[in-house]
Amino acid sequence: MDWKPERKAKKAIYKQLAEYIENGIADGTYPPDKPLPSERKLAKDLNINRSTVVAAYDELESNGLIQRNRGSGTTISKDIWGITKKRIPSWNRYIEAGSFLPNLPVTQRIRKEAVDHKLINLASGELSEDLFPLKSLREITSTRSFIGSLGYDHPQGNAIFRETISKHVKKYRSIETNPSSILITSGAQQALHLVVQCLLKPGDAVALEDPSYSYNLPIFKSAGIKPYFLPVNKDGINLENLLSIHKKHRIRMIFLNPAFQNPTGSLLHENQRKAILEISSEHGIPVVEDDPYSLTSFTGQKISTLKSMDVHGNVLYISSLSKIVASGLRIGWIIGPRPVIERLSDAKQQIDFGHSSFTQWIANDFLESENFHFHIKILVKELEKRRDKIVSSLRYYLKDQVEFNIPQGGIHIWCRINKDFNEMQLLEESIKRGVIFVPGSTLGSKKGFVRFTFAREDKESIDEGIKRFAEALKFL
Numbered sequence: 001m002d003w004k005p006e007r008k009a010k011k012a013i014y015k016q017l018a019e020y021i022e023n024g025i026a027d028g029t030y031p032p033d034k035p036l037p038s039e040r041k042l043a044k045d046l047n048i049n050r051s052t053v054v055a056a057y058d059e060l061e062s063n064g065l066i067q068r069n070r071g072s073g074t075t076i077s078k079d080i081w082g083i084t085k086k087r088i089p090s091w092n093r094y095i096e097a098g099s100f101l102p103n104l105p106v107t108q109r110i111r112k113e114a115v116d117h118k119l120i121n122l123a124s125g126e127l128s129e130d131l132f133p134l135k136s137l138r139e140i141t142s143t144r145s146f147i148g149s150l151g152y153d154h155p156q157g158n159a160i161f162r163e164t165i166s167k168h169v170k171k172y173r174s175i176e177t178n179p180s181s182i183l184i185t186s187g188a189q190q191a192l193h194l195v196v197q198c199l200l201k202p203g204d205a206v207a208l209e210d211p212s213y214s215y216n217l218p219i220f221k222s223a224g225i226k227p228y229f230l231p232v233n234k235d236g237i238n239l240e241n242l243l244s245i246h247k248k249h250r251i252r253m254i255f256l257n258p259a260f261q262n263p264t265g266s267l268l269h270e271n272q273r274k275a276i277l278e279i280s281s282e283h284g285i286p287v288v289e290d291d292p293y294s295l296t297s298f299t300g301q302k303i304s305t306l307k308s309m310d311v312h313g314n315v316l317y318i319s320s321l322s323k324i325v326a327s328g329l330r331i332g333w334i335i336g337p338r339p340v341i342e343r344l345s346d347a348k349q350q351i352d353f354g355h356s357s358f359t360q361w362i363a364n365d366f367l368e369s370e371n372f373h374f375h376i377k378i379l380v381k382e383l384e385k386r387r388d389k390i391v392s393s394l395r396y397y398l399k400d401q402v403e404f405n406i407p408q409g410g411i412h413i414w415c416r417i418n419k420d421f422n423e424m425q426l427l428e429e430s431i432k433r434g435v436i437f438v439p440g441s442t443l444g445s446k447k448g449f450v451r452f453t454f455a456r457e458d459k460e461s462i463d464e465g466i467k468r469f470a471e472a473l474k475f476l
Helices: 013-027 039-046 050-062 091-097 105-116 134-143 159-173 187-199 239-249 270-283 338-352 357-368 370-401 423-432 459-475
Strands: 066-069 073-076 182-185 205-210 226-233 253-256 287-290 315-320 332-335 402-404 412-417 449-453
Touching: 013 050, 039 050, 050 066, 105 423, 134 357, 159 182, 159 315, 159 357, 182 187, 182 338, 187 253, 187 287, 187 315, 187 332, 187 338, 205 239, 226 239, 239 270, 253 270, 270 287, 332 338, 357 370, 370 402, 370 412, 370 459, 423 459
Parallel strands: 205 226, 205 253, 253 287, 287 315
Antiparallel strands: 066 073, 182 332, 315 332, 402 412, 412 449
């Protein structure tokens, strides 16, 4: 075989080999009347591991291109060259050719491990089930009649629910708006996708926080957007960096998570918020404010959103119930100028014909009830206890090996590890010990950090998880 693996290529060697053999089948290099080389022989000839050949043959077999037969070896599938002359599509080529990029491999690995195995989950940005207001939500579904329509609702979302959202954001987030300026989305994630796909074009430059959750999202690269990064410290971004980036690259949009930022937990100072709005107004740059956590302040301080301070309509405000009520409701919203909301609404209609009327009904009744206020009070107290537990566990098990700022709200803690380590090796060792976290490089440009989330596990599990993480770090 006249083929050599490209060991420095991003594509795995087994995929390279599978693709080469597939091309050989198509052009006749590998005729149907002769068996393919055995796994052992091919591995020896190519100086690669036999497991790599096995994986390549597995892929070719799953695509219906080859058959493995005991005693007669590996042959080309008769479904390709037989009487039927039928070919199975090369799905891997389609997968790799798509313009909508997949999540980073490490992100896929974390999610798969969390689903497939019983691990202490310090990675997921989701509340544990005991923090969901299950009793209140069950009461709504069991004691109240559903009065909405089961047909397609208003393109922007149910009118009654949008009215409730406008009252909610005025009471809890000091945002003045009206139902016509609100679009109901399937969580904040869909809201971000709509903004990127509808309001930006390939080649546009945007400013993102570094580190940030947005850094981890492939939606910007999929859309051909050029991200430029704003370093985040305990007080948020440096405004001089923002002006410098705009001067060089003509920023088209700024994406910010000002309240208990993911992952650093930082809270943008009010003076900085005012300055950002001044920069936005002076240069005509829209700001996208992602606000999942502003209601989770542990100090009782009411957090001023950028949108509540926005007098010119420069801010697109995104929030959801995922981080404060229940992620499974898939309820989020965007607040912005009416023409923008109508544009995003039109795009959402093309995707899913509008949001579920049933979950909007549940969310509407819960937000209108007194139970929402009591739920938030309980949630904040419980999150603070878990925050305190992870802080004490980090100090006890890791001591001077770790540095962090204590977040005053939210669900994340961002840690610098004072030791040289291989991120993937540390992740693998942690998984072996039954705990999972998020490596820092998936959320930012600098290595040496990890993100722990303390909302998913109870206090005992948090302590055990940090203990296991410390053992994995010690092993390196």
